Amino acid sequence: GQNIDQPTEMTATEGAIVQINCTYQTSGFNGLFWYQQHAGEAPTFLSYNVLDGLEEKGRFSSFLSRSKGYSYLLLKELQMKDSASYLCAVRDVRLTGGGNKLTFGTGTQLKVEL
């Protein structure tokens, strides 16, 4: 089976930097995804890591360590609109014939304050 852990809630200040951690235990590994979800809306794709290291995309960066089963999402220059839930998801094995199953963590609710 799979187990994905994220903090339930975090609070940060506008303009600051925040790091959201995700740890996972899986029988196999074929990529880790981060999604952003505003309340009542669809999740939107933020980043993807399959190899160890840092992937940077504008104000968002994501890091992966496969040996430690650990990832983090780094958000810089926080804006009020960044208040949302951030979901960590792991693809365990890339199945043959197009199979692509993601297991999501329960999400980290980020609140950005003035």
Added chain:
Amino acid sequence: DSGVTQTPKHLITATGQRVTLRCSPRSGDLSVYWYQQSLDQGLQFLIQYYNGEERAKGNILERFSAQQFPDLHSELNLSSLELGDSALYFCASSDGTSGIDEQFFGPGTRLTVL
């Protein structure tokens, strides 16, 4: 707008009833996924179809079934509904062939079972 469409947006029904949720994937995407999101359980993967065939299965109840049609749209059928089936149901799609194969989510159908 992800390009994935879902209908209806809201659905209110009674216990014991049957409903059908509809999803149209992004143009060109061959894979369709169904997820259930309830307040206490987060985003749960139900099932994936790729080009008309079932490819991966999650914790989908026997009362639930899905299919993908030749035009690639998909339907999720929920029967003998229970109060606990009240949730947001998301459909997502991906091209099924690229390296990342990220999933793009539709706006969701909010199901309320009374």
